[in-house]
Amino acid sequence: MTHPRFFGYGSLVNLATHTYPDPTPAELVGWRRVWRHSNAFPVAFLSVEPCPVTTLHGITAQVPNADWAALDERENVYNRRDVTDQFTSQTTVYEANPDFTAPQGTKHPILLSYLDVVIAGYTTLMGDAGPAHFFETTTGWVPVIDDRANPRYPRAQPLTEQTRTCVDDALATLAVEVRPSV
Structure with missing residues (x-):
């Protein structure tokens, strides 16, 4: 089958x-x-x-x-x-x-814990080229909420220093605003 x-x-x-x-x-x-x-x-x-x-x-x-x-x-x-x-x-x-789907102007933030999970997966899948590919082929970036200390994403995973650095550097390069969690 x-x-x-x-x-x-x-x-x-x-x-x-x-x-x-x-x-x-x-x-x-x-x-x-x-x-x-x-x-x-x-x-x-x-x-x-x-x-x-x-x-x-x-x-x-x-x-x-x-x-x-x-x-x-x-x-x-x-x-x-x-x-x-x-x-x-x-x-x-x-x-x-x-x-x-809400209107594009809604601008709900991205959860950093969600993004970290995705990038960790791409790192495992493709090595250093994985995260680069992800950021190059993704559009619609809006501000990010830094919820790493208390992840709101239900499938959050332990974060490695490599993933943290990769995500933080990419967000800085893209000039995506990172806001503290409230």
Whole structure:
């Protein structure tokens, strides 16, 4: 039996945040990451959107027995979008559901604990090139809330000094404002 797969491009790249079998490095051509704002919660989250000149690095992993329930619950503000044409088996990517997306002017902040998890995953996946790729292929940057001392992201992971330095340096280079947590 061939199990369907999903393409992970954010926190799903960090294998410490899930147990889906057979995680494999992969590329998704014609898409980029974008920070979206939600009407369901007051922070920004990652999504994807078509972009013909961008290729995203990430992972694919199996969804055993096509049981999407747990993954759909985790990704509850997203819709599954079929991208099988780019892979050798049925594969989907999660894209922000417009029903849960707030107007772009909302400017909900990014949780630093969420960004740290994503970058740690990309470091594991691709070494030093992973975080650079992430920052180059992500748009829609808004201020970041430094919640490292008390992470608000539910799948926060222990932070290495390497990840801390990488994220802090990239945010400084991008001139993204980092605000203290309140």
